[in-house]
Amino acid sequence: MKNSRRDFLQKLAASAAAFPFLSSYDVLADGGLKPITSSQGPTLRVALMGLGGYASRVAEAMQSCKRAKITGLISGTPNKLSDWGDRFGVPEQSRYNYENFDRIKDNPNIDAVYVITPNALHHDQVMRVAKAGKHAICEKPMALNATEGQEMVDACAKAGVKLLVGYRMHFEPKTVEVVRMRTAGEFGKIKFFQGQCGFRIGDPSQWRLDRDLAGGGAMMDIGIYAINGSRYMVGEEPVWVTAQETKTDPVKFKEGVDETILFQLGFPSGAVASCLSTYNMNYLDRFFLNGEKGFAEMQPSTGYGPIKGRTNKGELTQPHVTHQTLQMDEMAGIILDGNTAIVPVDGNEGLKDLKIIDAIYRACATGTKQELHLV
Incomplete structure (x- = not known):
């Protein structure tokens, strides 16, 4: 038992050396991690x-961050501003509503704004954040379409601020280990990826089922994980996509709100991906990567954790750390130190996913293969 524990800690130490984000954590007696003091x-x-x-x-996870803290709040609900402000120690002068948050320009205690609002609001809000001279972190999907996304990228570049997207999985230890193995050639030539992402959505009145706020349906919420996952798991940018939509409940899933979409991606090397995005099936959170020399399977693959996975070499044993804690500490390093993420989390990464989403919707509407030009 002692030998196996020593081997585990040695492997963990090696992982921390290989991936800088793990170096921000100490190993606990139970094999977990805690922030270095x-x-x-x-x-x-x-x-x-x-x-x-x-x-x-996110707010709860940030209480464990070593390099990121909450210093401002923006909401359209006065009671939330009061309650959250008291809870997280944010003074009244750093609490804003959606009408006056441009005033953050004059607040030296705010470096960045994390936009966690319905999809349709991201574009205008990030543009205003950039104009105020603050860095922007935006939840995914970054915008409703690639045109909006490009405008956001351009606005942040013009303002000299960074635009990052909330791709928490890009820092998740087991995910990063699979990416490392693939990059090192341990799976050989990649041949196939499968991404299954879905759940049965509840309240029919929620904003995620409102086309004007969400920009679509399951694809704009859960399907993007399969899109993004196919890219970082295969390690290439797709060059074509085909897609088919199925709708069994047109009352709940109104016009322009997708229920279930199957889509296929082709990559320059000849690798292919088969993916499912749905709001009408449970127990779908699985990635599978197949190469000539090995495989990786993750299930759950994108949930809040713990992520579980195995490869042809055995079970993935990297310890679970709250995703949003890792994400925010690593984003602090990107914004403040100019660090580079192992898997990109910048606006251009978000823009590529939006271009694929646009193409998937076109493929569903036309029944034809859509070419992709992401590079």
Whole structure:
């Protein structure tokens, strides 16, 4: 038992050396991780915009961050601003509503704004954040379409601020290990990827089923994980896509709100991907990567964790760390230190996913293969 524990810790130490984000954590007796108490450099001061369910998850996770803290709040609900402000120690002068948040320009205690609002609001809000001279972190999908996404990328570049997208999986230890193995050639030539992402959605009145706010349906919420996952798992940019939509409940899933879409991607090397995005089936959170020399399977693959996975070499044993804690500490390093993520999380990464989503919807509408030009 001692030998196996020593071997595990040695492997973990090696992982920390290979992947800098793990170096921000100490190993606990139970094999878990905790933030190192020594100074890691300057702290990223973040205003959270949109104080809903996911923002609450982010806020709680940030309490364990070493390099990021909540210093501002933006919401259209006065009671939330008051309650969250008291809870997270944000002074009244750093609490804003959607009409006056442009004033963050004059707040030296805010470096970045994390936009966690419905999809249709991302574009205008990020543009305003950039105009205020603050860095933007935007939840995915970054916008409703690639045209909006390009405008956001351009606006942030013009303002000299960074635009990052909330791709938490790009920092998740087991995911990063599979990417490392693939990059090192341990799976050989990649041949096939399968991504299954879906669940049965509940309340029919929620914004995710409102085309004007969501920009679509399952594809704009859960399907993007399969799109993005196919890219970082295969390690290439797709050059074509085909897609087919199925709708069994037109009352719940109105015009322009997709229920289920099957889509296929082709890559320059000849690798192919087969993916499913749905709001009408449970137990779908699985990635499978097949290469000439090995495979990787992750299930759950994108949930909040713990992620579970195995490869042809055995079970993935990297410890679970709250995704949003890792994400925000790593994004602090990207914004403040100029660090580079192992898998990109910048606006151009988000833009590529939007171009694929646009093409998937075109493929569903026309029944024809769509060429992709992402490089």
